Amino acid sequence: MVKVLFLILFALFGQYSNNAMPGGTTIFQDVHLMTLVGMGFIMVFLRRYGLAALSINLLLTSHAIQWALIVRGFFSHEFANIGRFAISILDLITADFVAITVLITMGAVLGKLTPVQYMVMSAIEVPIAVAVEHVILRYLKVIDIGRSMVIHCFGAYFGLAVAKVINKKEMIAHQHEGSSYNSNIFALIGTLFLWAFFPSFNSALAIPEDSRHRAILNTYLALCSSTICTFLISQLLDHEHKYRFSMIHISNSVLAGGIAIGTVANIILEPFYALLIGCLGALVSVLGNHYIRPIGVRVFGLHDTRGVGSIHGLPGILAGILGFIFTAVYEPTRYGTGNVTHIYPAMNSNDEGREIFVQAGYQLAALAIVLVVSITGGAVTGLILRLNCFNRIHEKEFYSDGEFIEPPEDYDFTTRIISKIDHIELTEHTALNKESSTSVVGPSNP
Amino acid sequence: MVKVLFLILFALFGQYSNNAMPGGTTIFQDVHLMTLVGMGFIMVFLRRYGLAALSINLLLTSHAIQWALIVRGFFSHEFANIGRFAISILDLITADFVAITVLITMGAVLGKLTPVQYMVMSAIEVPIAVAVEHVILRYLKVIDIGRSMVIHCFGAYFGLAVAKVINKKEMIAHQHEGSSYNSNIFALIGTLFLWAFFPSFNSALAIPEDSRHRAILNTYLALCSSTICTFLISQLLDHEHKYRFSMIHISNSVLAGGIAIGTVANIILEPFYALLIGCLGALVSVLGNHYIRPIGVRVFGLHDTRGVGSIHGLPGILAGILGFIFTAVYEPTRYGTGNVTHIYPAMNSNDEGREIFVQAGYQLAALAIVLVVSITGGAVTGLILRLNCFNRIHEKEFYSDGEFIEPPEDYDFTTRIISKIDHIELTEHTALNKESSTSVVGPSNP
Amino acid sequence: MVKVLFLILFALFGQYSNNAMPGGTTIFQDVHLMTLVGMGFIMVFLRRYGLAALSINLLLTSHAIQWALIVRGFFSHEFANIGRFAISILDLITADFVAITVLITMGAVLGKLTPVQYMVMSAIEVPIAVAVEHVILRYLKVIDIGRSMVIHCFGAYFGLAVAKVINKKEMIAHQHEGSSYNSNIFALIGTLFLWAFFPSFNSALAIPEDSRHRAILNTYLALCSSTICTFLISQLLDHEHKYRFSMIHISNSVLAGGIAIGTVANIILEPFYALLIGCLGALVSVLGNHYIRPIGVRVFGLHDTRGVGSIHGLPGILAGILGFIFTAVYEPTRYGTGNVTHIYPAMNSNDEGREIFVQAGYQLAALAIVLVVSITGGAVTGLILRLNCFNRIHEKEFYSDGEFIEPPEDYDFTTRIISKIDHIELTEHTALNKESSTSVVGPSNP
Secondary structure (H helix, E strand, C coil): CHHHHHHHHHHHHEEECCCCCCCHHHHHHHHHHHHHHHHHHCCCCCCCCHHHHHHHHHHHHHHHHHHHHHHHHHHCHHHHHHCCEEECHHHHHHHHHHHHHHHHHHHHCCCCCCHHHHHHHHHHHHHHHHHHHHHHHHHCCCCCCCCHHHHHHHHHHHHHHHHHHHCCHHHCCCCCCCCCHHHHHHHHHHHHHHHHHHHHHHHCCCCCHHHHHHHHHHHHHHHHHHHHHHHHHHHHCCCCCCCCECHHHHHHHCCHHHHHCHHHCCCCCCHHHHHHHHHHHHHHHHHHHHHHHHHHHHHHCCCCCCCHHHHHHHHHHHHHHHHHHHHHCCCHHHHCCCHHHHHCHHHCCCCCCCCHHHHHHHHHHHHHHHHHHHHHHHHHHHHHHCCCCCCCCCHHHCCCCCCCECCCCCHHHHHHHHHHHHHCCCCHHHHHHHCCCCCCCCCCCC | CHHHHHHHHHHHHEEECCCCCCCHHHHHHHHHHHHHHHHHHCCCCCCCCHHHHHHHHHHHHHHHHHHHHHHHHHHCHHHHHHCCEEECHHHHHHHHHHHHHHHHHHHHCCCCCCHHHHHHHHHHHHHHHHHHHHHHHHHCCCCCCCCHHHHHHHHHHHHHHHHHHHCCHHHCCCCCCCCCHHHHHHHHHHHHHHHHHHHHHHHCCCCCHHHHHHHHHHHHHHHHHHHHHHHHHHHHCCCCCCCCECHHHHHHHCCHHHHHCHHHCCCCCCHHHHHHHHHHHHHHHHHHHHHHHHHHHHHHCCCCCCCHHHHHHHHHHHHHHHHHHHHHCCCHHHHCCCHHHHHCHHHCCCCCCCCHHHHHHHHHHHHHHHHHHHHHHHHHHHHHHCCCCCCCCCHHHCCCCCCCECCCCCHHHHHHHHHHHHHCCCCHHHHHHHCCCCCCCCCCCC | CHHHHHHHHHHHHEEECCCCCCCHHHHHHHHHHHHHHHHHHCCCCCCCCHHHHHHHHHHHHHHHHHHHHHHHHHHCHHHHHHCCEEECHHHHHHHHHHHHHHHHHHHHCCCCCCHHHHHHHHHHHHHHHHHHHHHHHHHCCCCCCCCHHHHHHHHHHHHHHHHHHHCCHHHCCCCCCCCCHHHHHHHHHHHHHHHHHHHHHHHCCCCCHHHHHHHHHHHHHHHHHHHHHHHHHHHHCCCCCCCCECHHHHHHHCCHHHHHCHHHCCCCCCHHHHHHHHHHHHHHHHHHHHHHHHHHHHHHCCCCCCCHHHHHHHHHHHHHHHHHHHHHCCCHHHHCCCHHHHHCHHHCCCCCCCCHHHHHHHHHHHHHHHHHHHHHHHHHHHHHHCCCCCCCCCHHHCCCCCCCECCCCCHHHHHHHHHHHHHCCCCHHHHHHHCCCCCCCCCCCC
16 A cells, blocks of 8 residues: 555656766665664564564665655655656665664664554654754754764654653563574674764765765764773673673664764864764763663653664764754864855855854754654654554564564574573583483474 | 686686776675675575585685686687687676576575585586577677576576476475574575665666666665565465565565566666566565465476575566566657667667667567576586486485584584474473473583 | 773874875775674684674774774874874774784684783784884885785784783683584674675775776685685595585685785786685695694694684785795786886885895795784783783683673573583484473473
8 A cells, every 4th residue: 555655656756866976876885784784683682573673674664765755855846846856866865864763763662563553653754754854954054964863863762752652561571572692693783784884874965075084084983982982881880790791782882972973073173072972972872771771661661672762862962962062163264265165054155144153053953853853753653553443562472573474493492482591490410310311302303 | 626627717818907997896896795695695594504505605606706707708809809808897797697697596406406516507507697698688789787687587497497307305395494583584684785785786787877877776766665565465475364474575575676677777767667666576576486486396396495486587587578568668769869879789870770679579589598598508407417426415414504514513403403392392380390300401511 | 091091192193184085985894894794703603702702803993993093193204294193084994904903813812811801902912013014014115915914914923922822721622612503604794794895905005096906806816716725625624524614614714815815916917826826825724724723732732712823824924925926026017117116116216226036035024024023022912911910711711701791691591501402312212202291491481
């Protein structure tokens, strides 16, 4: 049905752009790998939900990309002028960006919705996200080069609001919610791809070349910094004071530097600030995950499966605040002549000729808009998802893909049972005695 | 031995091209990742054959690339003129294409041959594939920009023919043929890489820039569309009517859109057609896999381990037919002046000055040639592989890598035994009683 | 602490380069994926150390990159002139190179050090590696385009020396040192990424275009060749004469061709030599691993967890010797006019105007310097790591990440216990009898 609608919309309004974008292909592939492989595998940390996480990630990506192309097309100049919109490779990049927003939201409700519910969520979220982006970047002419506010922050708090509204007490402390050794390794595939391509992500839309160059370098250094800080802080927070690392911190918070620097990645001129912002990003991400997230569950019944509130949300807010600060202390002369028009187009005298403090105010207003709209939108979406017309997941099957995926032969063994094995007391004595008479499994050739 | 032959052939005839290809490196890396990571991991779905699938994939890739460079070299102008052939980065891309053809063929006989037999198969298939490509694209001047006919269709039906000829009844319903939870996740690594780089694959050889641009956009939209359709159709086909997704569909048929649009990826001007073709691709791929493949096994004894007949073959045939249709309705004026020479060189008045319907006929003839040659070639190859001079896999060890790979310590456990565990009835009662006296394993520190 | 030092150093001395490097982004991303994904996953072969290997790989990469940027900055012209150093994308590539050196070293002591000890090791190794590279490439004007001597050879023998000094008898034949089926598949992810991007790695710093072009083609062919040879030789060395492949050879030695050709990748003009060098690389790598490595353990107490001495070290020495040979037989006229300045700058008459045999001598001297400095530096580093001020790993926990990583629920099961399961005799008889009364695990819903 949705598919048919897409077909009709594209048939009526879609056309390809005549402008090729020679240099854009590489960045497009980088961003696309982040969406599919990075965002996909980072959600495989649940031991019973790996196949579903990857499958639904792929489904939502395909859905959100098409829907974003259409919605963005309706907002475009071409559509206003000639009644059709054009699609270029640049549009594929921004469509991937919208898909990433939806995938961040998905993290908060991972394992709680059916595929149809995820599709409905995506169908509602995409136009809101595109509209917010359009208002903030086009009308308010706010700077957010790596889209930390409109992607990370928006996606995270939209997801938190959905999660709050659809919450049931059975979702909390559920037996299936946990990782396994291999699921943690799979999650690291996601982490490493996001890490490696984050410089491409933050610089994808930066022009001209020197702006892009700065965005790459700043993101890279911020990531290095947040990685080291994450390890350091994670060690200090070990529950048993053994100075061990927590995999949830390592696979997620190492990326906080890239998010925190996103808004100002092309503005910062000093490596020092990039490193400092990386540290701050890791700090809010790890501490948020360790202290604020459990409070959310306990006090507000706000369960966030992947912890996106801390992992994407807090560094996203930090990015917004940094956008305000760096705008407030902006010195155009340091960027060489002419660059002011590229970095803050609204400050150009041909445009509005905004003062610095006005632009800084707009930056802060943008952050407020993102927070208000994402939380409101998420709450409304959550209410819609609670309507009786949708199938829901059986309570025993939260965080488990058995209801959506035809299970492989070893499903129960490798996903459910395995996690119970550590409750069995294995004494050396028993083991030795029983060795020959115990059968773990059936015969290999029955 | 083969190695020494390669050395001699390269020594006698090989030289490097003087023409660098500045822009080609990125596409080359994309295609190369598809070959190694994409085609490799998509074959890890068998729970006992993962290491073999990846290892033999790497071996066959290395072998097919070298052999393809040599064979293609012998077909080249340089060789005809000066007795030596040149190798450029463009040749590496086309060599990777030939390797992908061989790897598709490998899918049909996955788990049924020894490494030596795979090498022999590759040694025979490479020259046939190169010759067919040469005849179709150079002599007949047929259009197949993403090589859906000469790679996907050829590779699949070559493999089916080999599989038919070498078939033994023990290959069907074998106990080792099955997936595990982790092997399905590994297979999705392959799927995601193939998905992400398919636009590069289909556009790798498209020139000029606007043609390449269209190939990227069309492939991307076709993939989005086939992904959504695959999920939809897979749900409807669930054997137990629980509307669950089947991993074999998800990890394979989502790519059908990219294959189906391959032949015409640079010709289509409307997003609508790309989406429609994606749907059709998913339809033939999923339905073929669900209905036709079991008939093949039951009626013809035609066992196709990875299902390449449906996954690559049918969308490849569809691509060939679409090539015919889009050629028949071709309107040169819509592409701007001059483009006609790029899209259908044979219709250029400096060349043959072919009429549209003649070109369309050639397109259909090319599809027929691919089918006839691939099936004949595969059958002959199968007969050769049945010669007594080759070692064969022991019947109990089909779909298992224990005969080729020195096993890791936990081999039996994680591959063979695990799949039997679900036959054991585990009652809560028994479990509680036995908890302290049961030993799963030996002591951890003997 | 280290972090604060980095902040201060960058604050005082770091600034961004004004020169963008338009074409460099792609290569930078390729090299970066090799560092994070390739070097990371190739170390996941130990079944109990996967999470630690990936985590510490990420930590060391972030640390080594920053430290390398600072140290290289201090060696730069800008720093000498204006007291600050500039950072461009080219510097990120070379910083990644230094990180790879450290990660190779890490392979030799994998599972033997605490994270703090690894950081200290990296802190000492980075300046030595940068200094050696600076002396060899800048002062001695030696050719090493793919950095086989200064990265692979240096990293390996530095690691061997550290391993020798910190060796304890408990490190040898430890019960935790072994792979599992899945850990071998994860390691192949690393292998495939390193394979796919090795041409980018060896050509990253090659200019002009034709030199880069040759480096790509030669590396690619050498890899194909070493892959086939590795499979061939591995089969012949099977301990039980069953002609099976060993995963340690396949996941490591297939890359030997890329290392062996590194020094001369842009010099070789004939495909034949590339293939031959690939064979030789595989030969020294596999034979070294099979024969020399056990002698090292038995005779010298020299335990090398990943076998980097054979996998990176011997092909690195081979590369150095090939650098000598190809320099000695160098014929400038074959490269066209003007190229001599690019390939051997010191032979340019505007420069030193070196004779061929002098340059060849310098090449050999460089290899000697690498070996002497790496072994000495590693030994000193090992002594420092044995100081009492550092925590050490408990002897029972070598090759295990339980002391650093908060374990997932199934930790004991999937890592420690699994490797014992094959000692249990499972008879068909027993299994059938016990099927209903045996419990592998606790109840699924207690």
